[in-house]
Amino acid sequence: MTTIDIPDDSLFGLDNLPYGVFSTPGGERRVGVRVGDHVVDLAVALDDEVFARPALNAFMAQGHARWVEVRERVTELVSGDVPDAAVHAVADVTLHLPFEVGDYVDFYASEHHASNLGRLFRPDSEPLMPNWKHLPVGYHGRGGTVVVSGTDVVRPCGQRKAPDEAAPTFGESRRLDIEAELGFVVGTGSELGSPVPIEEFAERVFGAVLVNDWSARDIQSWEYVPLGPFLGKSFATSVSPWVVPLLALQKARVATPPQDPTPLPYLRENAPWGLDIELAVEWNGEVVSRPPYREMYWSPAQMLAHLTVNGASTRTGDLYASGTISGPERDQRGAFIELTWGGKEPVRVGGEERTFLQDGDEVALTATAPGASGGRISFGEVRNRIVPANHPGR
Known part of the structure; x- marks a missing residue:
């Protein structure tokens, strides 16, 4: 398990938790959340296949109540220990277009x-x-x-x-x-x-x-x-x-x-x-x-x-x-x-x-x-x- 260090002056602390799509070398695109200088793979961390996709669309389509629920779960998770396999340094991943653009x-x-x-x-x-x-x-x-x-x-x-x-x-x-x-x-x-x-x-x-x-x-x-x-x-x-x-x-x-x-x-x-x-x-x-x-x-x-x-x-x-x-x-x-x-x-x-x-x-x-x-x-x-x-x- 990994405890993510979030500096007090981080612009990507618990108040933020923005979503993005990333890939590791040779890996598929997946949905993650940025925490400090790390990206947390949500498919691994939350054991939820909706985040093992190359865009945020499937998650966003689940609606406001779900957005609130996931944000609360992620906040609680990254405040403690996160599975090692879910944590990647931002410098080690490639970031992609985070959602499939409609209009x-x-x-x-x-x-x-x-x-x-x-x-x-x-x-x-x-x-x-x-x-x-x-x-x-x-x-x-x-x-x-x-x-x-x-x-x-x-x-x-x-x-x-x-x-x-x-x-x-x-x-x-x-x-x-x-x-x-x-x-x-x-x-x-x-x-x-x-x-x-x-x-x-x-x-x-x-x-x-x-x-x-x-x-x-x-x-x-x-x-x-x-x-x-x-x-x-x-x-x-x-x-x-x-x-x-x-x-x-x-x-x-x-x-x-x-x-x-x-x-x-x-x-x-x-x-x-x-x-x-x-x-x-x-x-x-x-x-x-x-x-x-x-x-x-x-x-x-x-x-x-x-x-x-x-x-x-x-x-x-x-x-x-x-x-x-x-x-x-x-x-x-x-x-x-x-x-x-x-x-x-x-x-x-x-x-x-x-x-x-x-x-x-x-x-x-x-x-x-x-x-x-x-x-x-x-x-x-x-x-x-x-x-x-x-x-x-x-």
């Missing part, structure tokens, strides 16, 4: 981000579109291109047309960007034609992950009128390998910013709540921004209610993300298009003036939140490197 939806829930982009793209108009404070604006992404941290991101190609060009051209994106976001993983789905009431959020959503929704701004700006994002977004979306359960985020709950005008009835919560999560954006090892999730205008529950109000179904493993997280200060902007003000105000990275991403650049997002015992808990990281484009005309 992917991305929202636009930060008033600061939406206002900044409005000022950039429509300098002579109101920053926010007329609908923005009435509903959580979003778009449907591509679930098949959601990848886990550590996966290289291939520079996308497509049509782009700069303002000084007479006609569009095809080629590599010249304005490749990030979007620092928080994603929510649906645990139990809903039937076609049956909207999810706002009160059911905690029963439906299993947990949260860090998201980097990569964006090709030049491709996006040429294609998005009149139907919205398409190729400029669909080439890659990265997520962290650890899913932090909503059950671990109770102490992180905070009120959303005031919502005015009052939302329509299906979007009303008695006390809309967001999460006090602090993110950090690293560009080639240098922290360039610290976006605060507590500034998000629309709550996670409101996003889910709006996603399904037309009767759209949800499935176990569906992912919906918050959209770029930005605060009121320059160093709280979660996208480089904002941070550099459309490329007009470069930032210094590695002693160089930089605007958008170059091949070989590496971006890492990290985040922490308050834990139940007064410390902080971590979401781990989502880290990816940009590699050159791959297309026949290269």
Whole structure:
């Protein structure tokens, strides 16, 4: 038997216990929980075959009561002795995409981000579109291109047309960007034609992950009128390998910013709540921004209610993300298009003036939140490197 040492200042202590999928050299993918600097194999530790699978979906589909039960069992288990065969050092395992992604939806829930982009793209108009404070604006992404941290991101190609060009051209994106976001993983789905009431959020959503929704701004700006994002977004979306359960985020709950005008009835919560999560954006090892999730205008529950109000179904493993997280200060902007003000105000990275991403650049997002015992808990990281484009005309 093994007693797992959890340092007092660990961001992966008993308050956290995030779930992930791992494999040992030559072994199959299995579900585990991170405890300190170790991963506990739940199929071995709990003698339960639902965890001997290559994704969290089967466990998540068992529902909220089961999530509570397993969390209590795991807490009790790792507080004492754990079977030797169930314990692996994090450094000795490979982490994988933690759940099979069904559908992917991305929202636009930060008033600061939406206002900044409005000022950039429509300098002579109101920053926010007329609908923005009435509903959580979003778009449907591509679930098949959601990848886990550590996966290289291939520079996308497509049509782009700069303002000084007479006609569009095809080629590599010249304005490749990030979007620092928080994603929510649906645990139990809903039937076609049956909207999810706002009160059911905690029963439906299993947990949260860090998201980097990569964006090709030049491709996006040429294609998005009149139907919205398409190729400029669909080439890659990265997520962290650890899913932090909503059950671990109770102490992180905070009120959303005031919502005015009052939302329509299906979007009303008695006390809309967001999460006090602090993110950090690293560009080639240098922290360039610290976006605060507590500034998000629309709550996670409101996003889910709006996603399904037309009767759209949800499935176990569906992912919906918050959209770029930005605060009121320059160093709280979660996208480089904002941070550099459309490329007009470069930032210094590695002693160089930089605007958008170059091949070989590496971006890492990290985040922490308050834990139940007064410390902080971590979401781990989502880290990816940009590699050159791959297309026949290269």
